[in-house]
Amino acid sequence: MSTLHTVNKSPFDRRALESCLRLATKGSAVLLFEDGVYGAMKGTEKSAIVEKALGDVSIYVLGADMKARGVDTSKLIDGIKVVDYKGFVDLTVENDKVNAWL
Amino acid sequence: MSDIKKFMYINTKAPYGTIYAWESLEVVLIGAAFEQEVSMAFIGDGVYQIAKGQDTSDLGVKNFSPTYSALGDYDVNKIYVEKESLEARGLTLDDLLGLKYEDEDDDWAEKDSIRVVSSTELAEILEQQEVVFSF
């Protein structure tokens, strides 16, 4: 079994990203989209927990939501992969289920 | 495909401030008729949904907390509460509703529905699910 976790909240406003990373098992995939993309940026007070999680889970970020918010790929934490909506769909197929952290 | 799936309802929001808690409970009650293998998880502010002593009389809105006590009659008796979420909010099991169910496999003995589990245990439980509803 494997899970795609989705996080659509800014980690500076809500706890969804932290709950997700605390409760995602090793080998899970995490997709940051909508305001969740702010959690993918390096040099923030939340970057360390995301960098640490990268050892156990794969983290993806939705390019369309980054672009809308003016978040450039160069600002991403190393190891986070950018996907488009097709990539989002593929992640839901590759994993057995989707857990949305609302 | 097996007809019975492992359903997990995840609750992460406090009651009354928004309607999510009440409307998600409605889903669980309706869903019970479909006889799936159902669990609920209360995480983050979701733990406030099942706090004791709720009284909405001064608000003039419906107090739906007694409805959680009916879950046992609907065969919804695997109710997981994350220990870390409780502790972060200064709560213990004693602060939560005493939700019970009658165990048909054990001569209808009355048992507690709420299971306080660590985040490591809850992560494993979530991993075993097949369908996750979030509200």
Next chain:
Amino acid sequence: MKFGIQINEGPYNHEASVSALNFVRAALDAGHEIFRVFFYHDGVNNGTRYTTPPQDDINIVNSWSELAEKHNLDLVVCVAAAQRRGIVDEGEQERNGKDGNNIAPGFRISGLGQLIEAGIQSDRLVVFGD
């Protein structure tokens, strides 16, 4: 693969509905099937044809209706959530004695069992919300 989609938020106030639209389009493009889109909580507000956004803005309700027509999608608005928020079809208009209805083309109002059924019948349930 068969997808069930749950949308918890209304259009415009929250990105959830637009995210779901884009996800559904991408899934259909990739050859997947959408078993059902279920609108819950304020998500039921996606189903009113009285929406009139400015011309330079996306018309989210029409986008759903057009997508539903093109791909024969099953767009289901939760009846209990719809009654609270004033989303009405002809049947609800009659049952509750309302002076009109506002359901958009391609949407239908039905019970929460439709969401549970989507969970059972779909290979994946994807939830968009707040």
